[in-house]
Amino acid sequence: MFTIHNLQYKDIVSIEQLEIKEGKITCLFGESGSGKSTILKMLNNMLTPDHGEIMYYNKNLLDYSPIELRKEVVMLGQEPIMFEGDIRSNLTIGLTFSGKDIVEDMVLEELLKKLQLHKGLDEDANQLSGGEKQRIAFGRVILMNANVYLLDEPTSALDEDTEQLVMQYFTNYLKEEKKTAVLVTHSKDVAKKYADRIVYMHELNDKKVTS
């Protein structure tokens, strides 16, 4: 699905060859500052490599319209962004921005349950705790029904039990719908449990990873 070839970004990321397979969960694992978020941003066309290329379905990523690309390759950044307003509008704002149909309250309520959030849709999103905001931002991205999910530590603020339940739900969804995900995590447990493949950053930058 994504094929990376001879990629260089500053002195941060250097990848000789890497393929990210469709329908699989690929986990980027490695120390802080090793370039994981930088790779996610390049896969979403938010950053452009200095050298080399990223192909998406055999076409250079740079040849896609960023707006169209980001409808099917969605990104969840490390910091959950909350907009003014209630939980409902914070969940559906991605759909609004991208011109997709808004979903019914019943669907949103079901999603909140799956995310272990026992909150009402009318509640103020800015009053939520850090871990709750993180799950709203995660839910917002899940609702996009995208082809590819780029997730930067989506459960870092959650306690272990909640993290497991949320990841279990999300990875089941990915498998059932045959979606693709690239997941950055600092949790060895999450990587081992949910990834189809773990890419270790030190090996990647040492150019030992080839496929």
Ligand SMILES: Nc1ncnc2c1ncn2[C@@H]1O[C@H](COP(=O)(O)OP(=O)(O)OP(=O)(O)O)[C@@H](O)[C@H]1O
């Ligand atoms: N646009 C940029 N220009 C210069 N340096 C940058 C840029 N973006 C990131 N960096 C640096 O590149 C390195 C890798 O950053 P990145 O955020 O990709 O790491 P990471 O592996 O995701 O880290 P963490 O696990 O802490 O989130 C860091 O040292 C960061 O300061």
